[in-house]
Amino acid sequence: MQNKDDLLRQYRMMMVMRRFEEEAARNYAKGKIGGFLHLYIGQEAIAVAVTEVLEERDYIFQTYRDHGIALARGMSAKAGMAELFGKDTGCSRGFGGSMHFFDVDRGFLGGWAIVGGHLALAAGTAFKSKYAGEDSVTVCFFGDGSINIGGFHEAMSLAGLWKLPVVFVCENNQYAMGTPLERTSPLKDLSIKAKGYGMVGDRFDGHDVEVVQARINEAVDRARTGGGPTFIEVLTYRFRGHSMSDPAKYRTTTELEQRKQQDPITVVREKLMGLGVDESALDDIDLEVDEEIDEAVRFADESPPAREDLMMSTVMAPEGES
């Protein structure tokens, strides 16, 4: 059981993520945000739990559903929202957009938008840790839609073979875009795949931040102390469609409503009230978060556009000693 202050901090972060995504959706509808937009609503407990466990020197990779983890890792809502608006003040200076958030100083090495393509990169930063004798750990997120593609198999194979300090976190939100898991996988329990790669597997629900934190902690510890990689399947659910263009007609309202009973934010809220926190104190946090996100939207709106002069100069890195 965590103490109240930890839970309050985690609650606040989950609210930041939730409100950030809701505002992103609103501004997408207004035409302020372009391209694809994939929301993390419903999955917040996982990103929060992982960042609670990690050290500053650790690396994180995520798919295109990357706003939540970036915020949890400490990126400001301003830098995130400005990126969605395609502004120079964005975390990727308007070159990445929703799917390619980066925050290198915080070890967040990106949102990646080719399914399965970033798992080997995560094995690569873990390879570097081992090569250099460092005790940093890499956590790599991906969805249940990634488990059939070759990139998954090759990254898992090499990570297992070389016992790399990496934790593969499959956020199983039950749908690969519009196709439910039972139509894409013969397995109900994906975590058994770990065995085939010579690594430890784990599987648990992702709606309770405390549970997620404890179990992720075991895997990160294992990686940090030379015990090799872990493949984790976290059972979760997204309350919105795959992206903004997806009305999610492939699932029933009943299913969605049932899942919302396990909203990770409600779970923490109830825990906190159980610990004697006043509901009004939580409402105050909500208001504070609302203001923070409103401010981020204003900031994004008023920021200067992405810079044309950086377009050619960032194709290749400058040469010379480094």
Next chain:
Amino acid sequence: MRELRYREALREAMLEEMERDERVFLMGEEVGHYQGAYKVSEGLLERFGERRVVDTPIAEAGFAGVGIGAAMAGLRPIIEFMTWNFSFVAFDQIISNAAKVHQMSAGAIKVPIVFRGPNGAAKQVAAQHSHSCAPFYTNIPGLYVIQPSTPRDAKGLLKSAIRSNNPVIFLEGETLYGVKGEVPDEGVEELIPIGESRLVRPGADCTIVTWGRPYYTVLAAAEKLSGEGIDCEVVDPRTLRPLDTRLMVESVKKTNRCVVVHEHWPYGGPGAEIVDRLQREAFDYLDAPLERVTGLDVPMPYALNLEDKVLPTEERVIDAVKRVAYAS
């Protein structure tokens, strides 16, 4: 200067750079215990150990990606593809990740990595093992593409590639590995800059631009042509992206005619790019249409008599030069 084989020159480049920089390591299939499928990495395992000479399973997408991730975190990997034909299963790693992340992260992430291995036809290895890959990779902003023709260029350019802060596609030639050539003596360090072409043979009557395996075909053809009174100037771009057109433009301004000779297919690619740039940059100096001698536009057949037809031959080079010189 001493003479080295092309493969020895490459090995020296890797060895010297690995000695110089602890962050450099070699990874690929059979690079260690087997001593390299083409013996380019022979002896490196004994010298540097398994930590820095890393044998991989057959998983090109996997180890290309591991290399890119390691480079993002500050190492300087050399990733060997047993042949470039196998790079296609790692294409996404190279195109979507290595070539993109520097700009996608607004310059925050660098990918100092070299992908190297033999490229192009060997002998009778048929359609799936005979790709000349320059066109695929030269199309991509975010990559450097190097294709050295001689041992000296192979060594000097590989050293520069390893020290580069960017992803480099390094296309060797399987049929060139045994070629001997002059290389600076031990202890004399030569770094050949990426993106600089070289004047190979001076001449007055016709410019030939060529690189890779046909380089040697062209030199033989030029000898024959000089016996017939046609004096060819040969320019080797050495790096295909970025492309240095300075010497070839100067040459065409002098000779007023040009033939581009390359192994890759005729549709697009650096061959067509060179023709496009020359017609714009030297239009007023041209006395004949630019010609190309290319690999024929077919998948590579197995039979030797057919393979010999597909690859650029001396005869085809000589015919093309005579056509642009109006000498046939």
